[in-house]
Amino acid sequence: xxxxxxxxxxxxxxxxxxxxxxxxxxxxxxxxxxxxxxxxxxxxxxxxxxxxxxxxxxxxxxxxxxxxxxxxxxxxxxxxxxxxxxxxxxxxxxxxxxxxxxxxxxxxxxxxxxxxxxxxxxxxxxxxxxxxxxxxxxxxxxxxxxxxxxxxxxxxxxxxxxxxxxxxxxxxxxxxxxxxxxxxxxxxxxxxxxxxxxxxxxxxxxxxxxxxxxxxxxxxxxxxxxxxxxxxxxxxxxxxxxxxxxxxxxxxxxxxxxxxxxxxxxxxxxxxxxxxxxxxxxxxxxxxxxxxxxxxxxxxxxxxxxxxxxxxxxxxxxxxxxxxxxxxxxxxxxxxxxxxxxxxxxxxxxxxxxxxxxxxxxxxxxxxxxxxxxxxxxxxxxxxxxxxxxxxxxxxxxxxxxxxxxxxxxxxxxxxxxxxxxxxxxxxxxxxxxxxxxxxxxxxxxxxxxxxxxxxxxxxxxxxxxxxxxxxxxxxxxxxxxxxxxxxxxxxxxxxxxxxxxxxxxxxxxxxxxxxxxxxxxxxxxxxxxxxxxxxxxxxxxxxxxxxxxxxxxxxxxxxxxxxxxxxxxxxxxxxxxxxxxxxxxxxxxxxxxxxxxxxxxxxxxxxxxxxxxxxxxxxxxxxxxxxxxxxxxxxxxxxxxxxxxxxxxxxxxxxxxxxxxxxxxxxxxxxxxxxxxxxxxxxxxxxxxxxxxxxxxxxxxxxxxxxxxxxxxxxxxxxxxxxxxxxxxxxxxxxxxxxxxxxxxxxxxxxxxxxxxxxxxxxxxxxxxxxxxxxxxxxxxxxxxxxxxxxxxxxxxxxxxxxxxxxxxxxxxxxxxxxxxxxxxxxxxxxxxxxxxxxxxxxxxxxxxxxxxxxxxxxxxxxxxxxxxxxxxxxxxxxxxxxxxxxxxxxxxxxxxxxxxxxxxxxxxxxxxxxxxxxxxxxxxxxxxxxxxxxxxxxxxxxxxxxx
Ligand SMILES: Nc1ncnc2c1ncn2[C@@H]1O[C@H](COP(=O)(O)OP(=O)(O)OP(=O)(O)O)[C@@H](O)[C@H]1O
Numbered sequence: 001x002x003x004x005x006x007x008x009x010x011x012x013x014x015x016x017x018x019x020x021x022x023x024x025x026x027x028x029x030x031x032x033x034x035x036x037x038x039x040x041x042x043x044x045x046x047x048x049x050x051x052x053x054x055x056x057x058x059x060x061x062x063x064x065x066x067x068x069x070x071x072x073x074x075x076x077x078x079x080x081x082x083x084x085x086x087x088x089x090x091x092x093x094x095x096x097x098x099x100x101x102x103x104x105x106x107x108x109x110x111x112x113x114x115x116x117x118x119x120x121x122x123x124x125x126x127x128x129x130x131x132x133x134x135x136x137x138x139x140x141x142x143x144x145x146x147x148x149x150x151x152x153x154x155x156x157x158x159x160x161x162x163x164x165x166x167x168x169x170x171x172x173x174x175x176x177x178x179x180x181x182x183x184x185x186x187x188x189x190x191x192x193x194x195x196x197x198x199x200x201x202x203x204x205x206x207x208x209x210x211x212x213x214x215x216x217x218x219x220x221x222x223x224x225x226x227x228x229x230x231x232x233x234x235x236x237x238x239x240x241x242x243x244x245x246x247x248x249x250x251x252x253x254x255x256x257x258x259x260x261x262x263x264x265x266x267x268x269x270x271x272x273x274x275x276x277x278x279x280x281x282x283x284x285x286x287x288x289x290x291x292x293x294x295x296x297x298x299x300x301x302x303x304x305x306x307x308x309x310x311x312x313x314x315x316x317x318x319x320x321x322x323x324x325x326x327x328x329x330x331x332x333x334x335x336x337x338x339x340x341x342x343x344x345x346x347x348x349x350x351x352x353x354x355x356x357x358x359x360x361x362x363x364x365x366x367x368x369x370x371x372x373x374x375x376x377x378x379x380x381x382x383x384x385x386x387x388x389x390x391x392x393x394x395x396x397x398x399x400x401x402x403x404x405x406x407x408x409x410x411x412x413x414x415x416x417x418x419x420x421x422x423x424x425x426x427x428x429x430x431x432x433x434x435x436x437x438x439x440x441x442x443x444x445x446x447x448x449x450x451x452x453x454x455x456x457x458x459x460x461x462x463x464x465x466x467x468x469x470x471x472x473x474x475x476x477x478x479x480x481x482x483x484x485x486x487x488x489x490x491x492x493x494x495x496x497x498x499x500x501x502x503x504x505x506x507x508x509x510x511x512x513x514x515x516x517x518x519x520x521x522x523x524x525x526x527x528x529x530x531x532x533x534x535x536x537x538x539x540x541x542x543x544x545x546x547x548x549x550x551x552x553x554x555x556x557x558x559x560x561x562x563x564x565x566x567x568x569x570x571x572x573x574x575x576x577x578x579x580x581x582x583x584x585x586x587x588x589x590x591x592x593x594x595x596x597x598x599x600x601x602x603x604x605x606x607x608x609x610x611x612x613x614x615x616x617x618x619x620x621x622x623x624x625x626x627x628x629x630x631x632x633x634x635x636x637x638x639x640x641x642x643x644x645x646x647x648x649x650x651x652x653x654x655x656x657x658x659x660x661x662x663x664x665x666x667x668x669x670x671x672x673x674x675x676x677x678x679x680x681x682x683x684x685x686x687x688x689x690x691x692x693x694x695x696x697x698x699x700x701x702x703x704x705x706x707x708x709x710x711x712x713x714x715x716x717x718x719x720x721x722x723x724x725x726x727x728x729x730x731x732x733x734x735x736x737x738x739x740x741x742x743x744x745x746x747x748x749x750x751x752x753x754x755x756x757x758x759x760x761x762x763x764x765x766x767x768x769x770x771x772x773x774x775x776x777x778x779x780x781x782x783x784x785x786x787x788x789x790x791x792x793x794x795x796x797x798x799x800x801x802x803x804x805x806x807x808x809x810x811x812x813x814x815x816x817x818x819x820x821x822x823x824x825x826x827x828x829x830x831x832x833x834x835x836x837x838x839x840x841x842x843x844x845x846x847x848x849x850x851x852x853x854x855x856x857x858x859x860x861x862x863x864x865x866x867x868x869x870x871x872x873x874x875x876x877x878x879x880x881x882x883x884x885x886x887x888x889x890x891x892x893x894x895x896x897x898x899x900x901x902x903x904x905x906x907x908x909x910x911x912x913x914x915x916x917x918x919x920x921x922x923x924x925x926x927x928x929x930x931x932x933x934x935x936x937x938x939x940x941x942x943x944x945x946x947x948x949x
Contacts, residue, residue, distance in 0.1 A: 037082075037086060037104075038079060038082050038083060038086065041053070041078075041082045041085075042078050042079050042082050047078055047081070050071075050072075050078065050081060050082055050085065051072070052103075053085070053100070053103040053104060054068055054071060054072060054085070056099075056102070056103035056249060057089075057096075057099055057100065057103055059249070060099050060102075060103075062092065062095065062096045062099040062100075063088075067088055070084065070088065071084050071085045071088060102255070123170060126166070126170060127163055127166040127167055127170070128163075128166075130166035130169060130170070131162040131163060131165070131166050134155075134162070134165060134166065134169070136192060137169065137192075138152050138155065138156070138169070140192055143284070147172070151172055154168065154172070155168045155169045155172065190321060190322075190323045190324035190327065190328060191291075191327075191328055191331055193322070193323075194292075194319070194321045194322075194324075194328050195291060195292060197319055197321075197322070198292060198293070198294075198318065198319040199281075199282040199283075199284075200282070201318070201319045202278050202279070202281065202282040202293060202295060202318075202319075203278075203279060203282035203283065205278070205295070206220065206275045206276075206278040206279040206282065206295075207219060207220060207221075207279060208220065209223060209272065209275075210271075210548055210562075210564070210565075211452070211455055211548075211564050211565055220272075220275060220276060220279055221279075222423060223420070223423050223424065224272070224276050225412060225416050225419050225420040225423060225451075226242075226416060227268065227269045227272075227273060227409050227410070227411055227412055227413075227416060227451065228409070228410040228411060228412070228413050228416070228748075229241040229242070229245070229246075229262075229273070229407055229408070229409055229410075230407065230408045230410060231250065231251035231405065231406075231407055231408075232251075232263070232405070232406035232407060232408050241407065243273070243276065243277050243280065243286055244286060244287070245407075246260055246262065246277065246387055246407065247260065247287060247290075247340065247385055247387070250405075251405045251406075251407070252404055252405045253403070253404070253405055253406075254401075254402075254403060254404050254405075255404070256378075257378065257402050257403055257404040258376075258378045258382065258383065258384060258385055258386050258404060259376045259377075259378070259386045259387075259388060259402055259403050259404055260385070260386070260387045260388070260403070260404050260405055260406075260407065261388055261389075261390065261395065261399070261403050261405075261406045261407070262274075262387065262388070262389045262390075262406075262407045262408075262409055263389070263390050263391065263392040263395060263406060263407070263408055263409070264389070264391070264392070264408060264409035264410065264411070265391060265392070265411075265450065265720065265722075266391060266452070266566060266567050266570075266617070266618075266621055267411075267450045267451060267452025267453065267565060267567050268409045268410065268411045268450060268451065268452075269409055269411060269412075269451040269452075270344065270345070270389035270390075270409055271297075271344050271345065271389065272451065273389075273409060274295070274342050274344050274387070274389055277342070277387075278293065278295050278342070281293045281340075287340065289338070290338055290339060290340045290385070291331075291335070291338040291339065292332065292338065292339045292340075293339070293340045293341075293342070294314050294318040294319075294339070294340070294341045294342070295318065295341075295342045295344070296317060296318070296341065296342065296343045296344065296372075297343075297344045297345060298343055298344060298345045298346050298347075298348050298349040298372070299344075299345050299348040299525045299526060299562075300317075300526060300550070301317070301343075301349065301368050301369070301372065302348070302349060302350050302523070302524070302525075302526070303526060304317070304368045307365040307366055307367055308365055308366070308368060308371065309362060309363045309364060309365050309366075309371075310362045310363075310371055310375070310380050310381060311325070311329045311362060311363065312365075313368065313371055314329075314332070314341075315329075329362075332381070332384070333362060333381070336381055336382060336383030336384040337383050337384070337385070339381070339384045339385070340384070340385045340386070340387065341375065341381070341384055341385075341386050341387075342386070342387045342388070342389075343372060343376075343386065343387070343388040343389070344388075344389050345389060345390065346388050346389065346390035346394060346395070346399075347390045347391040347393070347394035347617055348523065348525055348566070349369060349372070349523075350369070350523045351369040352394070352396070353373055353376070353395075353396060353398055353399040354373060354398065355373060355377055355398055355402070357370050357373075357374075358374065358379055359371065359374045359379060359380060360374070360379050360380065362380060362381065376388060376399065376402055377402045378402065389409075391617045392408075392720060393617040393620075393684065394617055408748075410449075410722065410748045411449040411450050411451055411722070412448065412449050412450075412451055412454055413449075413750075414445075414449075414750075414751070414752060417435075417438065417445070417448045417449065417454055418435060420451070420454055420455075420458070421434050421435050421438070421454070421458045422435075424455075424458045424459075425458065425461065430461060433461075433465055434457075434458055434461045434464065434465070437464055437465060437471060438457065440471075441471045441472075441473070442727075442752065442755050442756060443472075443473045443474075443727045443756070444457065444471055444472055444473065445723070445752055446722075446723030446724050446726065446727050446752050446753070446756055447472070447474075447475065447478060447723075447724055449722060449723050449724065449750075449752065450724065452565050452567055453475065453478050456478050456479070456481065456482045457472070457478060457481075459482065459485065460481045460482055460484075460485045462485075463481050463484060463485055464481070473697070473727075474628055474694065474695050474697065475624065475625070475628065475695065475724070476571075476624075476625055476627075476628025476629055476631070476634070476695050477628070479567075479568070479571040479625065480629075480634070480637075482568075483502075483509075483571075483575075484497070484498075484501060486544055486545040486546060487501050487502075487504075487505050487544070488501065489544075489545065490505070490540075490544055498636075498637060499636060499637050499638075499639050499640055499641075500640070502637055502638070502640075502641055503640040503641055506579070506641050508538070508540070508541040508544060509572070509575055509579065510575075510576060510579060510580055511535050511536050511537045511538070511541055512535075512537060512541060512544075512546055512547070512572050513572045513573065513575045513576025513579065513580065514535040514576055514580070514582075515527060515531060515532065515535040515537055515572070516563060516568075516569040516570070516571075516572035516573040516575075516576065517572070517573040517576040517577065517580075517583075518531075518535070519531075519563075519569055519573070520569060520570060520573045520618050520619065520622055523618075525562055525563070525566055525569065526550050526560050526561070526562050527560060527561045527562070528558065528560055529558065529559060529560075532561065542561065545564070546563060546564060546568060546572065547561045547562065547563060547564070548561065548562055548563075548564055549561060549562075550562045566618060567621060569618070570618050570621040570622040570625055571625050573622045573625075574622050574623075574625030574626045574628075574629055575625075575629065577591070577622070577626050577650075578626060578629045578630060578638065578642075578647065578650060579638065579641050579642050581642070581646070588626065588650055588653040588654060588657065589653060589657060591619060591622060591623045591626060591657075592623055592654070592657030592658065592660075592661055592692075620688050623688075623692060624688070624691055624692050624695055625695075626650075626654060627654050627658070627692040627693070627695040627696050628695035628696065630647065630650055630651040630654050630696070631651075631695060631696040631697055631698065632696075632697075632698055633697060635647055635648075635651070654692075654696070655696075655701055658689055658692055658693055658696075658701075658705060659704070659705050661685075661689045662686075662689055662705050662706075662708075662709075663708065665680070665682065665683075665685070665686045665689070666680075666708055666709055666710075668680075669711060679711060679712065679713035679714075679715060680709075680711045680713070680714055680715065681715045681717075682714060682715060682716045682719060683719075684719050684720060686716075686719075687716065687719050687720075687721060687725055687728075687729075690725070690728050690729055690732045691724075691725065691728045693705060693728070693731075693732050694727065694728035694731045694732060697731070699735070702731065702732050702735045703735040705732075706732060706733070706735045706736055706737075707737065709736065710738075711740060712740060712741060712765075713740060713741040713743065714733075714740050714741065714742050714743065715743040716729075716742070716743060716744055716747070717743055717744070717745045717746050717747070718745075718746045718747070719744075719747060720747065720748070721744055721747035721748065721749060721753070722747070722748045722749070722750070722753060723749070723750060723752040723753040723756055725747075725753075726749055726752075726753035726754075726756035726757050727756040729742075729756075729757065729760065730756055730757050730758070730759045730760040731759070731760075733760040733763060734759050734760040734762070734763060736760075736763045738763075739763050739764065739765045739791040740763065740764065740765060741764070741765050741766040741767075741768070741794070742757075742760075742764050742766070742767055742768070743768040744767070744768060744769055744772065745768050745769065745770040745771060745772070745796075746770065746771045746772075747771075747772055748772065748773060749769055749772040749773070749774065750772065750773045750774060750778070751774060751775055751777050751778035751781070753772070754769070754774055754778040754779075754781060754782050755778070755781050758781065758782070758785045761782075761785050761786060761789045761792055762789045762790075762791060762792075763791065764789070764791065764792055765791050765792065765793055765794065766792075766793060766794030766795065766796075767782075767792070767794070767795050767796070768795075768796040769795070769796065769797055769800070770796055770797065770798040770799055770800075771798065771799045771800070772800060773800065773801060774797065774800040774801065774802070775800070775801045775802065775803075775806075776802055776803055776805040776806035776809070778800075779797070779802060779806040779809050779810070780806070780809050782795070783809040783810070783812060783813045784809075786813060786817070787812075787813060787816045787817050792817075793817075904927060904930040904931060904932070905930070905931045905932070906932060906936050906940075909927065909930075909932065909936070909940050909947070912925065912927075912944075912947070913940065913943055913944045913947070916944055916946060916947075923946060924946050924947075924948050925946055925947050925948065926948045927940075927947055927948065927949050928948070928949055932949070937949045
């Protein structure tokens with residue numbers, strides 16, 4: 001066996017260096033490195049590193065189950081298993097070696113020699129130290145699962161003296177995992193005590209949900225509902241992602257980077273997701289491999305004006321070690337991969353990300369944002385895993401290059417909405433009424449995909465159930481509902497509504513509005529008592545429900561407040577803009593300036609002031625609310641609050657801004673290249689303007705704004721379009737004068753979004769919905785409407801969640817709509833019979849990559865050769881020779897091996913020959929091992945030389 005001397009430089013580190021040095025992998029695998037890799041995999045005595053490498057190799061497909069079992073032979077010594085693994089990897093060639101090195105990087109095993117070595121060299125001192133903390137050490141080992149009760153009993157045997165017990169414990173540790181060694185190490189230092197303190201403080205901070213602050217406490221455990229978390233990169237078959245995947249290996253794109261980004265829209269649940277992660281870590285229920293977790297909120301970091309070192313930042317802002325600060329920090333520096341730091345709400349930081357100022361020394365003080373940026377880049381605390389959340393608008397390319405991976409949080413799924421409402425209302429009859437009311441209004445159902453809106457809607461169930469036909473349609477409607485809800489709470493005895501209610505509370509609304517407005521202006525979301533005084537916010541207004549006390553660790557003495565949610569702050573800022581006479585006349589215009597860097601308040605700042613400051617996505621949300629509040633539908637509410645002429649003037653300003661904003665986009669459309677269609681590639685700002693127009697819900701205005709849009713094709717790929725945006729798009733685009741192609745690939749349209757798009761299907765020539773999480777139900781609704789729309793002639797649905805069940809709708813569409821031109825499906829989970837059903841209908845159908853898709857999705861674990869494409873289906877394939885555009889035949893058949901071993905009979909080959917007569921593009925068709933006699937093979941080869949038997 002190779003000798004593993006813990007005091008030497010660790011072989012795994014060497015391995016890493018080699019990988020970095022890019023030595024050809026096969027050479028690297030040859031004998032001279034072998035013993036070092038072996039030692040790296042086995043030095044801890046635990047099979048864990050080897051097993052984790054195997055997990056990665058299995059997951060990436062380099063190893064089959066057979067390989068796995070060949071390596072992991074129970075009862076065989078660990079070194080023998082590891083040797084077998086190396087042999088196998090080497091035998092498999094370069095690709096496997098590559099995957100193996102990646103796997104080692106993924107697993108990045110701790111330097112076990114270092115810790116076990118430390119236990120060895122410090123053995124005499126440890127024996128002495130352990131005697132005084134034996135109980136704590138055993139408790140921790142038992143709790144973590146590293147020791148069993150028998151192990152503890154063995155250590156504790158009464159025949160042993162205390163020093164013998166300590167020695168026994170150390171002896172046991174040598175044969176256990178690396179984590180056991182770490183725990184023993186923690187036990188004799190202050191670390192274990194610090195970890196406990198940190199866990200309990202993280203648990204205390206994350207047990208309750210903030211939004212319920214003013215309306216009663218809600219335990220996170222009782223209300224947490226899983227949201228839809230997806231990898232940003234186009235990862236096929238990624239399936240459902242959970243909390244552990246945030247740090248897990250799935251979707252890693254830059255192995256050298258430490259930072260994972262979770263992006264999502266306002267209210268999509270990013271903070272709540274992190275809160276859940278913190279709570280579960282504090283309980284030891286997730287990320288057990290991380291010894292310390294430090295949670296930060298960027299919103300709160302804004303108020304730290306002193307320069308700090310990283311050590312101070314961690315200890316001062318998260319949890320203060322009562323003793324041995326330096327030793328604990330040393331542990332963090334020495335074992336970075338056992339530590340996670342989370343930063344919630346990067347978009348709320350006053351400064352935008354920059355990698356210009358480098359700080360590499362952990363004791364060097366620097367402004368907090370500089371520390372944060374250096375942590376994210378890995379210049380500080382390299383190896384510590386960082387998880388950061390942000391709105392997508394606030395993430396630029398400079399940060400992206402430092403990301404290990406990016407995940408998108410897309411709010412609740414339809415099932416999630418169901419589950420959340422039931423958790424919110426224990427009375428089942430109320431829950432079902434609320435759900436029925438939400439489902440009856442598809443616009444509202446779309447809105448409820450956003451957790452914050454779902455929370456408001458279900459919080460205001462009385463208002464919701466009492467509003468008859470007038471249920472909320474827009475985001476502004478939902479926020480007006482909660483405004484009314486809280487105001488009515490204050491009016492317990494009186495029963496005023498609408499305009500009267502607002503008039504009665506105008507003073508309070510303006511005070512809170514001013515606070516919110518100034519906050520949005522200055523990217524300030526936490527308010528001190530003095531801020532409240534400046535805006536004359538009274539105690540009664542504080543208790544009205546819109547504000548909640550901030551859980552600020554660094555200012556425990558002084559009370560600080562936040563709005564229930566930042567979108568609530570934007571709503572109050574919008575109310576202030578609409579109702580106050582004290583705002584600048586140009587406020588509305590500035591709010592709508594389309595270019596983000598010159599939006600709103602941003603442009604009020606001098607250039608010097610702007611430098612380094614973050615852009616403010618909350619201005620756009622405020623602008624959306626201003627549009628809604630100034631719409632015709634809501635103007636009656638302000639009758640008694642502010643002169644009608646002022647409101648009308650502001651409304652005209654909004655309309656003008658929207659009009660101008662759209663014109664800017666239209667002007668950016670390049671003239672069409674010869675023979676190509678005129679196409680507009682919309683930016684997220686365009687979608688935002690569409691949402692503002694929808695909030696106003698004024699048909700004339702929408703029609704007028706769109707009258708100047710002359711394009712054949714509207715491309716809105718990667719624009720973060722979900723059901724809410726689809727509602728707005730359909731409302732606005734239905735006013736287009738001539739039919740267009742609408743490309744919505746790579747968004748989160750889903751079935752609910754598809755339903756929302758139906759009102760504009762009549763002006764839609766083609767609809768591209770690739771990669772949009774659409775199921776058969778969505779297709780059913782799309783087809784039902786599509787067959788009534790003359791212009792609708794083309795649909796692309798690659799990479800959705802379609803099964804065989806939807807093929808009947810597709811064939812119905814093809815049969816019913818004689819003018820349907822093109823249907824594009826790739827990577828759908830259809831089995832071959834589903835395809836056949838469509839194939840036998842008429843049309844030009846593009847089936848590129850279909851076989852691959854089937855193999856991956858609908859027949860997991862099966863090879864294409866196992867499909868039974870018998871004579872019947874081939875007849876159907878052949879029948880397609882009558883089609884006008886024969887795009888489909890060449891593609892699947894070009895991969896000719898695909899028809900090998902498919903039980904094809906003479907009848908099938910006959911049809912194939914006829915089809916091939918019309919198709920000269922196919923060079924060869926492999927038909928080996930089908931159901932043909934030797935005579936039939938000879939005959940067919942004579943008839944068609946491209947057939948290979
Ligand atoms: N997974 C969830 N389960 C239950 N409720 C949730 C969940 N996610 C969000 N919510 C509700 O929605 C509210 C807003 O969510 P959260 O603050 O997490 O969104 P966010 O994406 O961080 O928003 P922002 O970007 O504006 O900070 C929460 O306070 C909570 O009431």
